[in-house]
Amino acid sequence: xxxxxxxxxxxxxxxxxxxxxxxxxxxxxxxxxxxxxxxxxxxxxxxxxxxxxxxxxxxxxxxxxxxxxxxxxxxxxxxxxxxxxxxxxxxxxxxxxxxxxxxxxxxxxxxxxxxxxxxxxxxxxxxxxxxxxxxxxxxxxxxxxxxxxxxxxxxxxxxxxxxxxxxxxxxxxxxxxxxxxxxxxxxxxxxxxxxxxxxxxxxxxxxxxxxxxxxxxxxxxxxxxxxxxxxxxxxxxxxxxxxxxxxxxxxxxxxxxxxxxxxxxxxxxxxxxxxxxxxxxxxxxxxxxxxxxxxxxxxxxxxxxxxxxxxxxxxxxxxxxxxxxxxxxxxxxxxxxxxxxxxxxxxxxxxxxxxxxxxxxxxxxxxxxxxxxxxxxxxxxxxxxxxxxxxxxxxxxxxxxxxxxxxxxxxxxxxxxxxxxxxxxxxxxxxxxxxxxxxxxxxxxxxxxxxxxxxxxxxxxxxxxxxxxxxxxxxxxxxxxxxxxxxxxxxx
Numbered sequence: 001x002x003x004x005x006x007x008x009x010x011x012x013x014x015x016x017x018x019x020x021x022x023x024x025x026x027x028x029x030x031x032x033x034x035x036x037x038x039x040x041x042x043x044x045x046x047x048x049x050x051x052x053x054x055x056x057x058x059x060x061x062x063x064x065x066x067x068x069x070x071x072x073x074x075x076x077x078x079x080x081x082x083x084x085x086x087x088x089x090x091x092x093x094x095x096x097x098x099x100x101x102x103x104x105x106x107x108x109x110x111x112x113x114x115x116x117x118x119x120x121x122x123x124x125x126x127x128x129x130x131x132x133x134x135x136x137x138x139x140x141x142x143x144x145x146x147x148x149x150x151x152x153x154x155x156x157x158x159x160x161x162x163x164x165x166x167x168x169x170x171x172x173x174x175x176x177x178x179x180x181x182x183x184x185x186x187x188x189x190x191x192x193x194x195x196x197x198x199x200x201x202x203x204x205x206x207x208x209x210x211x212x213x214x215x216x217x218x219x220x221x222x223x224x225x226x227x228x229x230x231x232x233x234x235x236x237x238x239x240x241x242x243x244x245x246x247x248x249x250x251x252x253x254x255x256x257x258x259x260x261x262x263x264x265x266x267x268x269x270x271x272x273x274x275x276x277x278x279x280x281x282x283x284x285x286x287x288x289x290x291x292x293x294x295x296x297x298x299x300x301x302x303x304x305x306x307x308x309x310x311x312x313x314x315x316x317x318x319x320x321x322x323x324x325x326x327x328x329x330x331x332x333x334x335x336x337x338x339x340x341x342x343x344x345x346x347x348x349x350x351x352x353x354x355x356x357x358x359x360x361x362x363x364x365x366x367x368x369x370x371x372x373x374x375x376x377x378x379x380x381x382x383x384x385x386x387x388x389x390x391x392x393x394x395x396x397x398x399x400x401x402x403x404x405x406x407x408x409x410x411x412x413x414x415x416x417x418x419x420x421x422x423x424x425x426x427x428x429x430x431x432x433x434x435x436x437x438x439x440x441x442x443x444x445x446x447x448x449x450x451x452x453x454x455x456x457x458x459x460x461x462x463x464x465x466x467x468x469x470x471x472x473x474x475x476x477x478x479x480x481x482x483x484x485x486x487x488x489x490x491x492x
Contacts, residue, residue, distance in 0.1 A: 074207030082271025163394030165346025213344025260466030409463025421449035
């Protein structure tokens with residue numbers, strides 16, 4: 001038995017009792033679950049056990065929404081899109097800060113750690129079908145305190161990334177229009193465009209839109225790579241005469257800059273916490289491993305190729321976001337191509353926190369799965385509320401790199417690589433006393449997961465410090481202010 005299969009060694013777990021806010025038996029928080037036996041492909045006929053989901057409740061009947069309709073391919077696309085879209089735009093500048101060799105090593109290490117985190121999330125969901133989000137996982141492990149801490153962190157992480165999506169849309173509109181109007185107005189346009197897409201209730205419907213967004217981001221980045229590789233002059237380089245692209249193999253950043261760069265790499269894999277709600281809406285959650293591995297490998301290869309090529313050809317003149325690297329004309333083309341993908345990023349990271357609030361508010365009521373007036377009122381209110389919060393944050397901190405690093409450091413470290421080792425040890429806690437029940441490599445697994453927790457603590461403290469310093473420095477350098485009309489695309 002390998003380390004990744006260690007959680008299978010724990011004894012079978014029965015459905016959890018209903019938990020109240022105080023952790024006692026109560027009908028107010030129904031975490032009871034039944035195992036799923038869906039097959040890949042078309043939605044299966046629902047038997048007696050499959051008719052009630054551990055999260056959403058009733059799955060069949062007139063006026064009932066069956067949220068469990070997402071196939072593994074759709075899940076793969078959603079997982080990939082939660083990563084690609086915002087993270088890839090910061091990778092080349094990370095290489096400039098850290099040096100290309102340390103940057104590549106850190107990216108690969110974090111790719112492995114986050115893939116391991118996704119594996120643990122999927123196994124935890126299979127063993128505890130009643131959990132929907134990391135706040136539910138926190139409740140199982142640490143009681144009410146864990147529920148609130150993990151829940152607040154999940155909400156803030158996803159809404160901050162949603163704010164980044166809105167900020168990126170405004171950047172794109174500025175670049176395309178050559179700053180035709182006040183950036184604050186473009187932010188309002190971003191809000192108006194994002195709302196109807198974020199309000200789509202089921203992830204399987206969003207998955208189709210996500211495919212378009214993922215393709216648009218990939219194509220736009222490739223356009224920049226081709227333009228720079230073909231000899232185009234980076235926008236930040238001297239516009240006349242020769243210029244020298246100096247590649248930094250090993251950077252020499254100060255502590256704050258280094259930790260902010262690491263936080264940006266971690267943010268590139270910051271979609272990992274979204275795996276739990278995505279798995280919860282899969283027809284067959286047992287296919288989660290296929291979706292996670294395919295998405296993580298694809299994303300990592302894309303990051304490495306794009307990051308290395310852009311940095312090799314642009315060097316210290318690489319921009320953040322990276323779409324602004326190749327000059328004004330290519331930047332306008334690239335942002336025009338990327339705009340659907342940026343809208344999809346904002347859509348996803350408004351939908352995810354809204355769905356979490358929605359499930360939390362209506363769980364164990366008929367309104368969660370039934371299309372009642374309360375169902376619609378609560379759902380649209382959740383979407384509008386989360387979108388408004390993201391808008392306020394993005395308008396108050398209008399700096400892409402600093403906001404990305406802050407979201408990653410404060411909340412990403414806890415949810416992306418901090419919670420999952422705790423979940424692994426929670427499912428194998430009985431092995432601490434029962435040596436005979438320990439799977440192979442149990443001790444190694446404990447050591448590895450404790451090391452991951454230490455890395456998470458370092459990224460939390462150091463990354464938060466570095467991100468706050470970056471935001472302060474950005475304000476000082478640009479004279480920017482909240483709800484500014486200034487051009488945030490770096491147009492010449």
